[in-house]
Amino acid sequence: MTDQLSEAKIGAGIDLDAISLTDPAVLAHPNAFYAAMRTRDPIHFDKQLGMYLVSRYEDLQTVFRDPLTFSVKKGFKAQYAKGFQDELKERLERDAGGFFEEAIMTDPPEHTRVRRLLDGAFTAHRVKTLEPEITAVCGEVIERLLDKGHAEIFSDFAVPITSAIICKQLGVDMPSETIQRWALAFTNQISRMTTREDFEGLTSDLVELQKFIVDQINDRKANPREDMISDLVHARLDDEANPTLSFGETVGLCRALLIAGNETTATALTAMFFILATQPEVARQLSENVDDDRFVTRFVEEVLRLDPPVRGITRMTTEEVEVGGVKLPAGAHLLLLYASANDDANEFPAPRQFNVERPNLGRHFAFGGGVHRCAAAALARMELKIAAREIARRMTDIRLAIPLDEIRYQPTLATHTIANLELTFSRRQAS
Numbered sequence: 261m262t263d264q265l266s267e268a269k270i271g272a273g274i275d276l277d278a279i280s281l282t283d284p285a286v287l288a289h290p291n292a293f294y295a296a297m298r299t300r301d302p303i304h305f306d307k308q309l310g311m312y313l314v315s316r317y318e319d320l321q322t323v324f325r326d327p328l329t330f331s332v333k334k335g336f337k338a339q340y341a342k343g344f345q346d347e348l349k350e351r352l353e354r355d356a357g358g359f360f361e362e363a364i365m366t367d368p369p370e371h372t373r374v375r376r377l378l379d380g381a382f383t384a385h386r387v388k389t390l391e392p393e394i395t396a397v398c399g400e401v402i403e404r405l406l407d408k409g410h411a412e413i414f415s416d417f418a419v420p421i422t423s424a425i426i427c428k429q430l431g432v433d434m435p436s437e438t439i440q441r442w443a444l445a446f447t448n449q450i451s452r453m454t455t456r457e458d459f460e461g462l463t464s465d466l467v468e469l470q471k472f473i474v475d476q477i478n479d480r481k482a483n484p485r486e487d488m489i490s491d492l493v494h495a496r497l498d499d500e501a502n503p504t505l506s507f508g509e510t511v512g513l514c515r516a517l518l519i520a521g522n523e524t525t526a527t528a529l530t531a532m533f534f535i536l537a538t539q540p541e542v543a544r545q546l547s548e549n550v551d552d553d554r555f556v557t558r559f560v561e562e563v564l565r566l567d568p569p570v571r572g573i574t575r576m577t578t579e580e581v582e583v584g585g586v587k588l589p590a591g592a593h594l595l596l597l598y599a600s601a602n603d604d605a606n607e608f609p610a611p612r613q614f615n616v617e618r619p620n621l622g623r624h625f626a627f628g629g630g631v632h633r634c635a636a637a638a639l640a641r642m643e644l645k646i647a648a649r650e651i652a653r654r655m656t657d658i659r660l661a662i663p664l665d666e667i668r669y670q671p672t673l674a675t676h677t678i679a680n681l682e683l684t685f686s687r688r689q690a691s
């Protein structure tokens with residue numbers, strides 16, 4: 261009860277109808293807005309967005325259980341390049357070899373087949389073989405930063421690490437700046453906040469990204485290698501009438517992997533550093549328990565619960581349905597707010613506290629849920645664990661180099677990403 265009362269208090273000053281999730285101040289610090297929705301209007305209609313925001317943990321569970329009534333395919337289509345869809349389609353058809361939809365943003369049974377083909381390429385073996393590489397990349401990047409003593413974490417640490425790993429996995433060679441530019445263009449197109457001015461630049465980036473992927477796929481058709489693009493090009497399900505991925509499906513999947521693998525994990529790494537810089541007690545605990553595998557695993561889960569990188573993903577109802585006591589018509593466009601579910605005091609008491617001893621720590625929704633649960637959760641978790649360990653073993657005195665109120669967030673609906681995490685730190689001396 262105390263938690264519910266304090267939730268109501270946190271959200272008390274918020275007039276839900278006067279503001280929108282798209283307001284930059286709300287995007288940056290959304291938790292009071294989330295608490296107001298959970299306590300007063302859990303399936304809140306955001307007029308600016310034209311979407312229903314699903315904010316309670318138990319209501320997200322309801323949605324995850326029924327992927328046919330809550331369609332990813334329809335939800336994504338309605339959100340994709342909103343206002344510019346036909347133009348973008350034309351540009352991709354004219355300049356990048358075709359318009360290839362996101363093969364994974366579909367519903368069962370279409371999704372089931374594609375997901376099985378994808379999972380076949382995402383083997384535990386491939387994830388495991390990346391471990392030494394990830395450790396080496398983290399070590400190298402941290403050593404470079406330690407020589408300088410300060411860094412902007414998203415660009416100098418997180419993106420170089422995540423893009424090196426995803427490139428290694430896919431078997432491609434591309435500077436991290438290019439991957440970051442493509443990733444921003446991709447996430448902007450689904451963030452429903454694109455202006456005409458932004459659109460021109462984004463389209464050129466999306467054309468460039470797709471041309472690159474198409475070339476890579478054509479290359480692997482002729483010359484298969486030990487990498488994930490080759491695995492997808494040659495993937496086969498013998499018990500299926502349609503046993504292989506089409507060219508367009510392969511393009512869609514490779515593009516999704518290159519992007520999803522980058523922004524999300526880079527955002528999580530940045531959030532991890534932010535917590536270490538602003539919660540010295542948590543930094544001390546990690547430093548003291550760095551060799552305890554259970555602790556580091558739980559540390560990573562709590563980072564993901566407290567500040568999940570993906571803010572929300574969309575669904576659309578295919579028929580009239582009730583969620584959380586609210587009747588929704590067919591065609592209602594929903595945004596599932598993972599961050600709000602992770603902040604729900606009914607599931608996670610004292611939700612704003614970082615607490616690695618929560619009994620239900622792993623039940624957070626940072627990776628979504630149901631049949632669309634993140635395909636790469638194991639890889640992402642491994643990256644975050646290795647990074648946490650390497651940071652704690654090599655660095656100390658991690659501090660904000662700018663005042664807390666100067667921290668800015670990317671103005672996007674897709675992720676909750678700090679844009680300017682300027683930190684100072686020093687080398688940890690061997691004890």
Ligand code: HEM
Nearest residue numbers: 520521524525528570573626627628629632634635636640
């Ligand atoms: C910390 C890092 C990551 C987070 C927080 C994250 C989060 C998510 C979330 C929330 C979803 C959507 C689930 C839903 O619709 O309910 C998702 C799906 C997906 N993610 Fe991740 N992700 C991460 C890393 C990655 C990486 C590294 C890759 C690939 C290399 C990846 C590939 C995918 C794919 C392909 C899907 C679509 C799955 C489907 O619809 O069947 N993710 N992820």
